Every structure is written in structure tokens, then in C-alpha cells.
Amino acid sequence: MKLFRNFVFFLFLFNFNNISLAKDPSALINEIVDEAASILSSEDPVESKIIKLNAIAERSVDIDGIGMYTLGKFRKTVDEEQKSKYQKLFKSYFLKSFSSRLVDYTNPRINVISQKKINEKYTIVNSILEATSKRPQVKIDWRIYTKNPDRPLIRDLIVEGLSLARTQKEEFNSIIQNNDGDINALFKTLEEFLIK
Amino acid sequence: MYKLLSVITILYFSLFSAQVIAGDDGKLKVNGNNNGYIEVKDCFEKVNRGIFSFNQVLDKAIFKPLAKGYRMFPQPIRSGTSNALTNIGNVVTIPNNLLQGQFKDAGINSARLVINSTLGIGGIFDVASYYGLKKRDKEDYGQTFGVWGAGPGCYFVLPILGPTTVRDSLGSIVNIVGGDAWYNVTIANDTQYFSEFDYYASRVLDGIDFRAKNLESFDSLEKNSVDLYASVRSLYLQDRYRKIRNIDKTTETLSDDDWEELDTQ
Numbered sequence: 001m002k003l004f005r006n007f008v009f010f011l012f013l014f015n016f017n018n019i020s021l022a023k024d025p026s027a028l029i030n031e032i033v034d035e036a037a038s039i040l041s042s043e044d045p046v047e048s049k050i051i052k053l054n055a056i057a058e059r060s061v062d063i064d065g066i067g068m069y070t071l072g073k074f075r076k077t078v079d080e081e082q083k084s085k086y087q088k089l090f091k092s093y094f095l096k097s098f099s100s101r102l103v104d105y106t107n108p109r110i111n112v113i114s115q116k117k118i119n120e121k122y123t124i125v126n127s128i129l130e131a132t133s134k135r136p137q138v139k140i141d142w143r144i145y146t147k148n149p150d151r152p153l154i155r156d157l158i159v160e161g162l163s164l165a166r167t168q169k170e171e172f173n174s175i176i177q178n179n180d181g182d183i184n185a186l187f188k189t190l191e192e193f194l195i196k
Numbered sequence: 197m198y199k200l201l202s203v204i205t206i207l208y209f210s211l212f213s214a215q216v217i218a219g220d221d222g223k224l225k226v227n228g229n230n231n232g233y234i235e236v237k238d239c240f241e242k243v244n245r246g247i248f249s250f251n252q253v254l255d256k257a258i259f260k261p262l263a264k265g266y267r268m269f270p271q272p273i274r275s276g277t278s279n280a281l282t283n284i285g286n287v288v289t290i291p292n293n294l295l296q297g298q299f300k301d302a303g304i305n306s307a308r309l310v311i312n313s314t315l316g317i318g319g320i321f322d323v324a325s326y327y328g329l330k331k332r333d334k335e336d337y338g339q340t341f342g343v344w345g346a347g348p349g350c351y352f353v354l355p356i357l358g359p360t361t362v363r364d365s366l367g368s369i370v371n372i373v374g375g376d377a378w379y380n381v382t383i384a385n386d387t388q389y390f391s392e393f394d395y396y397a398s399r400v401l402d403g404i405d406f407r408a409k410n411l412e413s414f415d416s417l418e419k420n421s422v423d424l425y426a427s428v429r430s431l432y433l434q435d436r437y438r439k440i441r442n443i444d445k446t447t448e449t450l451s452d453d454d455w456e457e458l459d460t461q
Contacts, residue, residue: 167430
């Protein structure tokens with residue numbers, strides 16, 4: 001009987017843990033939006049804000065996945081050494097441009113409206129960035145990678161129907177293509193951006 | 197009307213043949229496997245980049261300062277201006293609603309045009325929204341050609357006017373051969389009520405209003421792009437694709453093709 005009770009208890013614990021670990025994509029967005037808003041509206045120095053924003057990005061964005069996506073057709077031609085160099089450079093580039101885009105906002109108000117599961121791997125979360133006296137309301141959709149439901153990750157931001165990942169991919173591909181397919185040209189451009 | 201029909205006929209044949217030629221060179225994917233997303237060829241990239249740089253200089257010297265100045269006007273003035281410009285734009289949107297078979301939208305936009313032009317004092321106040329006739333998306337002749345199945349043709353950049361495609365620029369030509377009632381009453385025909393100045397002033401104001409609404413976005417794009425020309429080209433083509441498909445849902449606009457093979461978890 002005691003064994004049975006322990007078994008039920010462990011079963012309950014196991015299920016409870018499963019429930020608590022699986023994260024709803026909308027909850028992920030709500031969580032990071034609230035956290036980012038609190039950082040941006042704080043009196044912290046800009047450098048401190050950037051460090052905190054980058055920590056959010058490293059935790060909730062699939063930076064490696066986006067990096068490989070943005071290489072487009074060229075990801076099939078890079079060797080392991082180039083891939084490793086690219087991933088390091090891309091991560092630094094992504095974090096710099098991510099925090100630089102956000103740090104100009106003082107108190108962005110984003111409301112999550114709905115979400116739609118496309119397939120096992122992806123859910124789109126729909127949200128609205130509220131209007132201010134300077135700009136109209138902006139529709140922002142988030143592509144969430146949910147292959148591991150316990151750790152959903154952001155893979156793309158779609159602002160008014162325009163995909164930032166796609167834009168980034170076409171930008172990088174343009175650089176490589178205009179340099180006769182040489183990926184080193186992209187490395188050089190990213191390095192220059194990082195020391196700017 | 198004859199001119200309009202001629203233009204439409206020429207466009208129909210030129211754009212469909214352009215699709216075939218583009219397909220033959222093997223570089224432009226038309227209706228490929230990318231969820232129907234059309235990859236457009238940048239035929240004169242070097243020249244385009246030159247014009248783009250020229251436009252950037254103009255923007256910094258003229259349009260951006262004007263947009264910043266415009267931003268200093270109180271919000272009600274800017275909203276009124278924006279409303280009036282949207283109202284004028286309806287004279288192009290309505291025929292395109294009809295040409296695309298959007299009869300309900302054509303009816304709503306016509307009612308909005310009448311109500312806002314009269315009760316809304318020349319469109320300054322959006323009275324129609326108050327009566328439940330909410331604003332619809334803008335439509336133009338380039339979009340209509342796209343809806344009819346015409347390919348975009350080459351991407352190129354026009355001085356001052358910015359990014360476009362062969363299809364979209366031919367769509368703009370339809371405006372000046374009778375497709376835009378606002379152009380007809382200001383420039384094409386000598387009416388005693390409006391002058392050429394009214395047309396050009398509305399076009400310039402439209403550009404400044406758009407620029408003012410996007411000051412921060414443009415700055416951010418400029419600051420974070422490693423190839424600004426390529427970014428703008430991508431954003432323009434994505435925007436046109438979405439507008440031509442008349443789709444509002446992200447799940448319908450984005451392809452999973454590239455993402456599918458990327459498993460990082």
C-alpha cells in the first residue's frame with residue numbers, strides 16, 4: 001500500500017514537473033516583453049541595460065538557428081571551420097544589433113493577442129506594439145521554435161508582415177554573392193560592424 | 197478610357213512574356229517552391245545602388261529634416277493630414293478593389309470617401325470609422341496586375357521615388373493615363389477647383405507623412421544594416437508580395453522551407 005502511495009506520489013510529481021516545464025509560446029513572449037520593458041524603463045546606465053537585454057536574447061532566442069538560416073544556400077558550402085567562425089561572429093553581431101535596436105525605446109508596450117500552432121516545430125504568436133504620439137501601432141508576430149516544448153525559442157520577428165530573419169538572410173546573401181560567393185567577405189563586413 | 201485599355205493590354209503581354217524570359221535564364225524563381233514567394237532579379241544592381249545612394253543623400257538633406265519638422269506639429273494636425281491623404285488615395289483604391297473583385301471593400305471605401313469628404317471636411321476627420329466603416333488596405337494598379345497573375349519583372353530603384361519593379365512602375369503609369377481621379381482633376385484636366393500644385397503638394401506631403409511615421413525605424417535599419425541597399429530591397433519586395441496576396445496572417449506569408457532543416461534542439 002505504501003509502495004502504491006509512493007508510486008502515485010511520484011507519478012503526480014512527474015506529471016507536475018512536466019506541466020511546469022512545458023512553456024506556452026505566448027507566456028514566453030509575455031515574460032520577455034515584461035522583462036525587457038522593465039529594463040528599458042529603468043534608470044540603469046545604457047551599458048547595464050545592454051548587458052541585461054543580451055541576457056534575455058541569449059536565453060530566449062535561437063541565435064545559432066537564425067545564424068544558419070541567414071546563411072541561406074551558402075550554409076551548404078561552408079566547411080566546419082568557417083561555420084564555427086561564422087557562428088561566433090553572428091552571435092556577436094546579433095546581440096549588438098538586438099540591443100542597439102531596443103535600447104532606443106523607453107517603455108515599449110506590447111500586448112500578446114493570440115497564437116497559432118503551425119506544426120510541431122513552430123507556433124506564431126501575434127502581438128501589437130501600442131501606438132505612441134510619434135508612431136502608429138505596429139503589428140509584431142513572433143515565430144517560436146517549439147521542437148522542445150520545454151524550451152521554446154524565438155526564431156523570427158515579423159513586423160507588419162515583414163520578416164526580419166528573411167531580410168537579414170537576403171542582406172548576407174547579397175554580400176556573399178557580390179563577392180563571387182566568398183564567405184570571407186561576410187566575415188569582414190561583420191567584423192567591421194562589430195568594431196564600429 | 198481607350199488609353200487605359202491600351203496600357204492594360206500592353207502590360208498583360210509584356211509582363212507575361214517577361215515571366216517566361218526570366219524563367220529561361222534560370223536565375224529568377226517564379227512561383228518556385230518557396231510558398232509561391234517570387235524571387236525577383238535585380239537586373240541593374242550597380243546602377244540601382246548608385247541611384248539608391250543618391251536617394252540617401254537627398255533623404256538626409258531634404259526629406260528627413262522635413263519629416264522631423266513635420267513631427268513637431270501637434271498630433272491632431274498630423275492625424276488630420278494623414279486622414280486627408282488616405283481619403284484622396286481612395287480614388288485609386290476603389291477602382292483597384294473593383295478590378296481585383298473586392299466588391300465589398302469597393303463599397304466600403306466608396307462610402308468612406310463620400311462621408312469623409314463631406315462630413316469629415318475634405319477627409320481631415322475620419323467620420324466614417326465612427327459609423328463603423330473601418331479603414332481598408334490601400335490598393336494600386338501594380339497590386340492589381342500582381343493579383344491578375346503578372347510577374348514583378350526586374351527590381352529597380354527610381355531617383356527620388358525609390359524602390360519599384362517593372363510591374364509596379366507600369367502600375368504607376370496607369371495613374372497618369374486616367375487611372376487616378378485625383379490626377380485627372382488636378383493635372384490632366386483644367387478644372388477651376390484644383391491646380392497642379394494641389395496634386396504635387398499632396399504627393400510630397402504623403403512622402404513626408406510616411407517618412408515621419410518611420411523616422412526611428414529607418415534610423416534603426418540604417419544603424420544595424422551591413423548592406424542597407426539589400427535590406428531595403430528585401431523589405432520592399434516582401435511588402436509588395438504580402439499586399440498583392442492581400443494576406444494579413446503571418447502563417448500564410450512565410451515559408452517554412454528554409455527553416456525545416458534547421459534543427460538546433
